[in-house]
Amino acid sequence: MVELRITVTLKRTVEDSEGGSVLKALKLLGYDNVKDVRTGKVYFITLTKGSKKTGEEFCEKLLANPVINECVVDG
Amino acid sequence: MKRDVRVAILTMEGTNNEEEAYQSFRHSDSSPEIVHLKKFENRTRRLDSYDVLFFPGGFSAGDYVRAGAVMAARIRAKIKRDLENFVEDGRPVMGSCNGFQVLVELGLIPDTGKSYAVEAALAPNASNRFEARTVYLNVRRGNCLFLDGFSDGEIIKLPIAHSEGRFVPRDSDVLRRIVKEGLNVLTYVSGSGKEEGYPWNPNGSEHNIAGICNRRGNVLGVMPHPERIFSRFTETDWTRERRGYDIGNRFFESAVRFIREKY
Numbered sequence: 001m002v003e004l005r006i007t008v009t010l011k012r013t014v015e016d017s018e019g020g021s022v023l024k025a026l027k028l029l030g031y032d033n034v035k036d037v038r039t040g041k042v043y044f045i046t047l048t049k050g051s052k053k054t055g056e057e058f059c060e061k062l063l064a065n066p067v068i069n070e071c072v073v074d075g
Numbered sequence: 076m077k078r079d080v081r082v083a084i085l086t087m088e089g090t091n092n093e094e095e096a097y098q099s100f101r102h103s104d105s106s107p108e109i110v111h112l113k114k115f116e117n118r119t120r121r122l123d124s125y126d127v128l129f130f131p132g133g134f135s136a137g138d139y140v141r142a143g144a145v146m147a148a149r150i151r152a153k154i155k156r157d158l159e160n161f162v163e164d165g166r167p168v169m170g171s172c173n174g175f176q177v178l179v180e181l182g183l184i185p186d187t188g189k190s191y192a193v194e195a196a197l198a199p200n201a202s203n204r205f206e207a208r209t210v211y212l213n214v215r216r217g218n219c220l221f222l223d224g225f226s227d228g229e230i231i232k233l234p235i236a237h238s239e240g241r242f243v244p245r246d247s248d249v250l251r252r253i254v255k256e257g258l259n260v261l262t263y264v265s266g267s268g269k270e271e272g273y274p275w276n277p278n279g280s281e282h283n284i285a286g287i288c289n290r291r292g293n294v295l296g297v298m299p300h301p302e303r304i305f306s307r308f309t310e311t312d313w314t315r316e317r318r319g320y321d322i323g324n325r326f327f328e329s330a331v332r333f334i335r336e337k338y
Contacts, residue, residue, distance in 0.1 A: 010198070014243060015279070017203035041140075062148045063140060065180065067196040067245045 002047040004055040004075035006063060009040030014068045051075075080105035080334045083125040087112040087146055090173065091133035092302055099305040100129070103327040105334075112146065115154050122157040126334045127167045130174025132236070132300055142197060142239040143176030150181060158183075159191065165337070167330040168294045169221055172237055175286075175296035184287045184296050185244075187252035194249045195287075197298070198241040201279025207236040209311060210277055210299060212285050213264045217257040219288035220333045221295045224325030230268045231322050233299035234311075240278035240298045242287070250281060261286030261297055301326040 010016045019037040026034045043063065047054060052073050059071035082100045086093045086109055093109045100107035105127070114120040122128070136145030150158060162168055162183060170178040175197065178184050182191040200206055214229045216222035225231070244250040253259050263276040263283040270276075276283045278298070286297035301323035304310050310321055 014198060015201060017199050017201050017279075021203045061151070062144060065141060065144070065193060065196045067193060068198050068243055069141075069196075 002050050002054075002075060004043075004045040004047065004052070004058075004073060006043040006045060006055050006058060007040055007072045007074070008043070008059070008064050009038060009070050009072075010068055011070055012038075077104070078335050078338070080127065080331050081125045082107040082127040082129060082331075083110045083120070083122070084108065084129045084131055085110055085112060085115075086131065087135050087149070089134040089137050090131050092131035092171065092173075092300065093133075095300075095302040095305070096129050096131045096171075099302045099323060099327045100127070100331070102305060103324060103331045105327075105331045112149060115157070116149070122154060122161050125166075126338065127330050128158075128161060128169075130168075130170030130177050131302070132172030132174060135173055135177065138173075138239070141176075141180075142237075143173055143180045146173075146177045147180035150177070162289075162291075162294055165291065165293050167220055167333060169326070169330065170296045171300050171302060172235075172240075172298060175298055176239065178294065178296040179287075183294050184289050185249065185253050185258050186289050186294075187249055187256070187258070189290075194245045196243045197239050198243045199239050200237070200241055200277065202273060202277070205236070205238040206240070206277040207234075208277070209233070210235050210285070211264050211266055211268070211275065212261045212299065213268060213270075215257055215260050215262070217260055217288065218292035219260050219295055220292050221288070221326045221329050222260060223329035223332065228268075230264060233297075233301060233322065234303050235277055235299045237278070237298060240280065242278075242280040242282075242284040242298075244281055253284070253287065254282065256290060258287050258290065259284045260288045260295070261299075295326075
């Protein structure tokens with residue numbers, strides 16, 4: 001079995017509106033030390049066979065839009 | 076005898092505007108059919124037997140991964156060539172809302188590089204809200220066949236309902252080509268017709284872009300929902316005027332007329 005952990009986030013150059021809302025909420029809770037929040041999705045994928053390269057194919061074909069997303073494969 | 080115009084309204088789990096699109100095309104004197112993507116995938120229907128293809132709005136595949144991403148990936152895997160042939164043959168293809176997201180994910184628009192590469196994305200609204208209301212739009216019709224019934228500079232009203240509608244181009248070159256070639260056929264404006272920020276631009280789209288047409292003029296993606304106001308009676312202020320049809324019908328009738336005249 002191959003366990004992959006694929007993290008998809010918005011590129012730094014793309015405004016993360018969800019992150020902005022979380023930042024505002026944390027500040028309202030009194031955490032004045034929070035400077036920035038970025039959000040993303042993590043996919044935990046189990047393969048019967050394959051490699052990190054298979055995960056990179058998943059990024060390319062489905063999980064990420066290269067215009068706005070960064071896709072990092074660990075496994 | 077009038078030529079029969081066959082329209083495929085493509086659906087899958089999660090799309091939800093197919094009925095409005097069906098009625099819009101039916102009342103535009105064409106023969107629409109709601110076709111599940113599976114039928115094209117397993118070849119029980121063939122794309123080339125239709126004249127017009129419409130991608131309805133909704134939440135295809137539950138909007139999981141990214142709005143439109145799953146539908147686009149399935150199309151790319153199974154019927155990519157058929158769809159490209161359809162487009163290259165000059166036949167009308169239109170997507171509204173989720174349909175726009177699918178067309179962008181497929182690279183069919185803006186396609187400034189003519190290679191169907193993904194050149195843009197529809198990112199989450201800058202407001203981080205689901206925006207559902209009426210917007211004002213400026214029309215620059217160019218050669219876009221769906222806008223044949225409009226005039227340049229016309230200000231129209233259409234409903235929107237989306238959370239991922241912020242048009243983001245890949246880079247400044249793509250944006251420059253979109254603007255230079257007039258592919259940004261619909262832009263969000265204020266009630267007085269000026270390009271301003273939120274709330275007139277509901278999602279933070281670059282250059283207030285609400286709709287993109289390809290260079291050839293036969294593929295249109297729009298974030299608003301023309302199919303929802305085909306009839307005056309589904310407009311929010313429908314009691315003010317009692318005319319039968321509204322702005323939405325001009326998009327559909329233009330496509331049907333195009334097929335009758337050209338094919």
